Amino acid sequence: MGAEQGVARPPAVVWDESVLAYDLGGDHPLNPVRLDLTVRLATALGVLDGVDPIAPAHATDPELERVHDPAYLAAVRAAPSTAWDLGHGLGTTDNPVFDRMHEASSLIVGGSLAAARQIASGAADRAVSIAGGLHHAMRDRAAGFCVYNDCAVAISWLLDNGFDRVAYVDTDVHHGDGVQAAFYDDPRVLTVSLHQSPLSLWPGTGRPAELGGPNAEGTAVNVALPPGTPDRGWLRAFHAVVPSLLTAFRPQVLVTQCGVDSHREDPLADLSLTVDGHRAIYRALRHLADTTANGKWLALGGGGYELVRVVPRSWTHLLATVLDRDVDPRVPLPASWISHVARTAPNWPLPTTMTEGADTSFAPWDGSGGDPVDEAVRATRRAVFPLHGLDPEDARD
Numbered sequence: 001m002g003a004e005q006g007v008a009r010p011p012a013v014v015w016d017e018s019v020l021a022y023d024l025g026g027d028h029p030l031n032p033v034r035l036d037l038t039v040r041l042a043t044a045l046g047v048l049d050g051v052d053p054i055a056p057a058h059a060t061d062p063e064l065e066r067v068h069d070p071a072y073l074a075a076v077r078a079a080p081s082t083a084w085d086l087g088h089g090l091g092t093t094d095n096p097v098f099d100r101m102h103e104a105s106s107l108i109v110g111g112s113l114a115a116a117r118q119i120a121s122g123a124a125d126r127a128v129s130i131a132g133g134l135h136h137a138m139r140d141r142a143a144g145f146c147v148y149n150d151c152a153v154a155i156s157w158l159l160d161n162g163f164d165r166v167a168y169v170d171t172d173v174h175h176g177d178g179v180q181a182a183f184y185d186d187p188r189v190l191t192v193s194l195h196q197s198p199l200s201l202w203p204g205t206g207r208p209a210e211l212g213g214p215n216a217e218g219t220a221v222n223v224a225l226p227p228g229t230p231d232r233g234w235l236r237a238f239h240a241v242v243p244s245l246l247t248a249f250r251p252q253v254l255v256t257q258c259g260v261d262s263h264r265e266d267p268l269a270d271l272s273l274t275v276d277g278h279r280a281i282y283r284a285l286r287h288l289a290d291t292t293a294n295g296k297w298l299a300l301g302g303g304g305y306e307l308v309r310v311v312p313r314s315w316t317h318l319l320a321t322v323l324d325r326d327v328d329p330r331v332p333l334p335a336s337w338i339s340h341v342a343r344t345a346p347n348w349p350l351p352t353t354m355t356e357g358a359d360t361s362f363a364p365w366d367g368s369g370g371d372p373v374d375e376a377v378r379a380t381r382r383a384v385f386p387l388h389g390l391d392p393e394d395a396r397d
């Protein structure tokens with residue numbers, strides 16, 4: 001790791017328009033326009049000034065086979081020319097087959113790997129790939145709009161390239177089930193997912209009792225939040241669970257899936273966060289990377305289906321946070337961006353600033369509260385804290 005101690009290395013941004021080819025077509029919710037509008041907004045605000053983005057290369061078969069079966073890769077490759085009986089979760093409403101599906105999907109993985117390589121080589125302490133974060137893909141099947149699991153491939157690669165302890169924090173509204181499954185019995189990887197309760201949201205997993213396999217008990221952590229949880233509840237739960245566990249686990253790198261479908265306007269789920277809440281989450285993740293993971297932070301995108309009003313603003317805040325160029329929430333949206341969007345989506349009510357005016361202050365969990373968020377916190381702490389030598393009832397832990 002060649003760089004001198006104490007010399008700040010600029011964060012790496014992985015981006016190239018070629019990732020927009022991951023397009024599930026038609027009116028599928030995962031429309032790549034959300035990535036395009038994000039990069040346009042970040043650019044117009046100057047967040048990417050002087051940044052030379054790293055263009056991803058396709059992940060190779062051996063790289064994909066870190067977490068996927070060879071037979072599944074073959075099925076994905078063959079899918080566009082296979083008429084029926086695809087299996088492997090392919091050809092469904094959630095995971096429709098599209099032209100050059102393998103190529104587009106392996107490019108997303110290549111982007112997350114490129115970000116991981118920047119950190120492992122010492123070229124950067126932080127790296128971000130907003131096209132990544134496809135956390136639902138399983139060893140042998142597509143799921144939840146995800147063909148290959150770039151998060152899991154990147155973590156697996158980090159484990160073979162200088163990192164023995166990796167923490168993964170997933171802020172998507174859906175349970176990070178594919179990443180949890182990939183490392184369920186691996187004590188080197190702590191997976192933490194905060195999501196809407198599986199009682200009311202797909203994929204129906206992510207209960208506090210899912211703790212990891214027999215060799216890794218306590219390394220799967222799930223916070224199942226009630227529908228309607230607002231910024232202050234989400235942040236209260238996060239701070240009641242995640243910092244203590246990361247401090248105890250002592251990761252060497254923090255990998256985060258930064259899905260923004262927890263927003264109150266997201267069409268696919270029912271949490272009630274705002275763009276301001278997302279900004280607060282990214283700042284908290286950065287602080288945790290700095291204080292518990294030697295400053296090493298690999299940030300990935302994820303879900304987020306309010307394509308115009310939410311994703312571009314929230315992920316511009318993400319890019320800005322990774323780059324230490326935090327955008328003042330009151331900043332107006334650039335006229336050039338507004339007029340581009342007005343042409344692209346003429347009937348969409350457009351935002352005007354980088355804020356929704358939300359107050360993101362919250363009362364820290366003190367062990368006494370009894371509302372449904374407090375109950376969720378208590379369930380997770382009671383299940384997992386003792387396995388890390390922490391006291392679930394003591395709010396100082």
Ligand SMILES: [Zn+2]
Binds near residue numbers: 173259302
């Ligand atoms: Zn999601």
